[in-house]
Amino acid sequence: MKYKDEKKIEAIFEATLRLTGTVGIAGLKMSHIAKEAKIASGTLYIYFESKEELLNSLYAHLINQGTLRKIPQFSHLPVKDQLAKIWESSLIFRVDNHTQIVFIEQFSISPFISKEGQKQTKKFTHHIKSLLDKGKEEGQVKNLNTQLMYSLLVGSIREFANERVKDKKRANKKFIAETFNLAWEAIKETA
Amino acid sequence: MKYKDEKKIEAIFEATLRLTGTVGIAGLKMSHIAKEAKIASGTLYIYFESKEELLNSLYAHLINQGTLRKIPQFSHLPVKDQLAKIWESSLIFRVDNHTQIVFIEQFSISPFISKEGQKQTKKFTHHIKSLLDKGKEEGQVKNLNTQLMYSLLVGSIREFANERVKDKKRANKKFIAETFNLAWEAIKETA
Amino acid sequence: MKYKDEKKIEAIFEATLRLTGTVGIAGLKMSHIAKEAKIASGTLYIYFESKEELLNSLYAHLINQGTLRKIPQFSHLPVKDQLAKIWESSLIFRVDNHTQIVFIEQFSISPFISKEGQKQTKKFTHHIKSLLDKGKEEGQVKNLNTQLMYSLLVGSIREFANERVKDKKRANKKFIAETFNLAWEAIKETA
Amino acid sequence: MKYKDEKKIEAIFEATLRLTGTVGIAGLKMSHIAKEAKIASGTLYIYFESKEELLNSLYAHLINQGTLRKIPQFSHLPVKDQLAKIWESSLIFRVDNHTQIVFIEQFSISPFISKEGQKQTKKFTHHIKSLLDKGKEEGQVKNLNTQLMYSLLVGSIREFANERVKDKKRANKKFIAETFNLAWEAIKETA
DNA sequence: GATGAATGAGGTTTCATTCAT
DNA sequence: TATGAATGAAACCTCATTCAT
Incomplete structure (x- = not known):
């Protein structure tokens, strides 16, 4: 790249x-990309x-x-709040940048x-899992397989975001809070 | 026909x-399909x-x-059990038929x-949502937006299945039970 | 051929x-021929x-x-009558068997x-030209280049027949007579 | 466009x-056309x-x-001369552009x-027929069915041209004059 | 002999990439 | 640098021919 x-x-x-977003990766043609970007294909x-x-x-x-x-800057907060922050930014990001996600x-x-490309997603994963482990230690998160809880969080946030995009709505405070609480219920330690 | x-x-x-599964839709070639199916391209x-x-x-x-x-045949069971059954069959199906899902x-x-193809997924969605509504009426499921709970279920099952496939394991009883319980925690009514 | x-x-x-007749030689496919003949392509x-x-x-x-x-059998008649007979049978043949002509x-x-195939048309040509030469000798046909007169006859009979086919009419006595007379005017010796 | x-x-x-000209429409291949035109097939x-x-x-x-x-420009001449002019240019055209005709x-x-393509030949036809009709009115052309006379002209000019091409000769003045006179004899009013 | 599904060489067409301007 | 017509390898697809039934 120059x-x-x-x-x-x-x-x-x-x-x-x-x-x-319209034709999928399978339908991408260099000539179309050029035209869409208003430049010559060469x-x-x-x-x-x-x-x-x-x-x-x-x-x-x-x-x-x-x-x-944005992850690092929340590292001083309690686990639940950190997850909530990440949840918020992830949800907003996924809704506002749906084409990128696709x-x-x-x-x-x-x-x-x-x-190369295949290993770049792992940082995010690792960070969330660390948080969950910390939560387990501190007794705020259930003492279950971390991977399972991670999957639930990641899978549901994906779906929440897609749903929001399908409805052509943005992710407002209320939606973010409701969805986070729902997911949190699944993983939080209960007494 | 002979x-x-x-x-x-x-x-x-x-x-x-x-x-x-190996090359994605973008990489599909008729000649390869033919060879893989052991027939001539014509x-x-x-x-x-x-x-x-x-x-x-x-x-x-x-x-x-x-x-x-398989959905209909469980309609006599309590909501939670019906969801558990669907969860089980969905998870098993998604893990065992990962190529189809992909x-x-x-x-x-x-x-x-x-x-044509675009409208065929809706039956499944509708059935799950009905179950959740019934659960709400009967006080077993939280009185929250049905769509949200549906998204959590669907999103996390997708992720659970993918994770399982990535690990090259099948979906055994224990895995199914654990994941379902996790998700159920999120949506069940808590006294 | 068996x-x-x-x-x-x-x-x-x-x-x-x-x-x-419908798709031309360029459009002929063995499978279509088979179907049209109500047999299997094999x-x-x-x-x-x-x-x-x-x-x-x-x-x-x-x-x-x-x-x-049919040519030989008229060989005892005067040149004009022989040409008329050939004209008649050619015209009728070309109209009634248009698909074959095409x-x-x-x-x-x-x-x-x-x-092989390329030399088989020549017999007909040769016969007509002989007739024209005989006509010239006998003073009934103009003393012009035989090839030219032959071309006029053959070319116009082709066109007359095509026209008739286009109009979906058969070649009746009157039409045959009129067209022959027209062509004969061109080549007959005028005092 | 550069x-x-x-x-x-x-x-x-x-x-x-x-x-x-060499292989017929049935034998035309895009790759051959490209090679013959000295460009890439794409x-x-x-x-x-x-x-x-x-x-x-x-x-x-x-x-x-x-x-x-070229038709319009002769419209001031007598019918016979107009026909002769058209005859000349048609014959020359058909001989010199035989591949196009084929x-x-x-x-x-x-x-x-x-x-689309099927209706474009009619202008020429119409023009010749008008000329013949004018010739009939003016007493220079026989009072016969116009279509018949048209067919004779068109059919024989086709054949004359093909013959010339087969002999690998061009259409010189003498040939043009002889053939026209022959055809004219057929349709001209006598006495 | 008759069938028509199967074959695969070869045709048509696409599209990532090049290169003259 | 920027262009977009030109390229040709490789994709899609056709159809004459074969062959198991």
Whole structure:
């Protein structure tokens, strides 16, 4: 990737995300991406060596900015509150950036993904699991298999977000609180 | 018809599912499907008019069998037990037929899906929601937004199943019970 | 060609002629010919080694029965009357067997025609030219280039027949007489 | 458009005509057309959506130029002279552009022709018939069925031209005059 | 002999990539 | 750098021919 024109790269990324939402990764064509980004198809190859590199770059770009950035700053709060904060930012992010989410999910199982890309999702996972383990130690979270609880959180937040997008609504305070409480009920230690 | 038969269609479908698991919908090629199904590429076109029709047929085929078949027969049990039964069969189905699940999820956002295919998932959704409503009336399920509880169930079961597949394990009794209890904690009415 | 069943060969020929009329030689498919002849496509290969052989056989078959058969028997009549007789039978033949004519004309310039087929049209040509030469000697026909007069006769009879077919009419006495007289005017010796 | 140009379309058309002459419409292959036109096969699809569209475009192109262009300018001459002029240009055109003629005749009965293409030949027909009608009124042309006379002219000019091509000669003044006089004898009013 | 499903070579078409401008 | 027409490998699909029944 060259950095001649960040604006253009951004336009290409956005075009790609938009198209993935409509035709899926299987339907992406370089010529369409170019047209959607309002550049010539040859220009794509000034910024990216190939379609594969374009998609992998976009993937890396998305992974490196998601919710992750914001995680550290809450580390002083109690476990439940930290989870609530992550829940909030994740939900908002997933609802507001649905095209990106769709891209990431599709790309993960496409023939384009490189060995590189496959390990980048793990940081987020690791952070949540650490929190759950801490919660267990502190007696706020059930003493169950961490992986199971993690799956419940991640799976349901995904579904909540998709539902919200389907309804064309944003994630307001009330929705965030209700859904978090629901999930929290599942994992919290009860007396 | 002399040897043109159901067996061959089944072989084509299975080959397609297997390949979708490895290369995704984006990587599916008719020649590969043929080879995987151990037939000549021309033979594919005896059974299906085009790649698009093949994929849509497979989609319809999968939608028309899934867990749905088994739902009715539990209708005499209490709500929690019915949900547990559905949970069990869904989880087992999703783990044992992961390639099919992957295909369905990818196909839904691919450029191949026809108008037809898009409306077939709703029966399952409706049945679960009815159960939750009944549970609310009977005081066993929290008096919360049904959609939210539905999303939690569906989202987490998806994730549980994926996790299980990733670990290359089947869904045994213990796993099923643990995960169901976890999810049930979230939605059950607490005195 | 085997002679197991003349009826079937006839059916195949007729099917081929009918289809040539609708889709042209370029559009002929063995499977269509089979369906039109109400036999299985494999059966075609019992009677003909290949598509090429089928078409060449049909061509030879048509060439060997056309108007030619009837030419000799008029040889005692005056030139004009002989030409009129040939004119009549040619016109009637071309109108009534239009599909055959179309086939012959298309086949002559198709990639299927074999070296063999190309020389079979010449007998007819030769006979007419002899007649014209005899007419010239006897002072009934203009003393012009025989080839030119032959072309006028052949070209216009072709067009007359096509016109008649286009109008979905048969070639009645009046039409035959009128057209012959018209052409005869062109070549007859005028005092 | 940078180098996409008319020249390339012309090259494609010419390549197609040349090949039609050798292998007929039935033998035309896109890859051969491309090679004959000295371009890549993919390039064909920049200019034409499909083989069908290429052939229809060529047909339309040929129909829209032929002799027709030159007809109007002779409208002040006597009928016989006008016919002679048209005869001359038609004959020359048919001899010099034999590949085009072959293409048009084959294409008209091929499976590729669209509804569009089928009605474009009529202008020429109409013009000649008007001339003949005028000739009848003015007493220069026989008072016979116009259609019949038209068929004789058209049919024989086709044959004269084909004969000339077969002999690999061009249409010189003498040949043009002789053939026209022959045809004119057929239709001119005598006494 | 008759059938028609199966085959696969070869045709048509697509689309990632190149390159002359 | 930017363009988009040109390229051609590789995909999709067809159809003459074969062959198990």
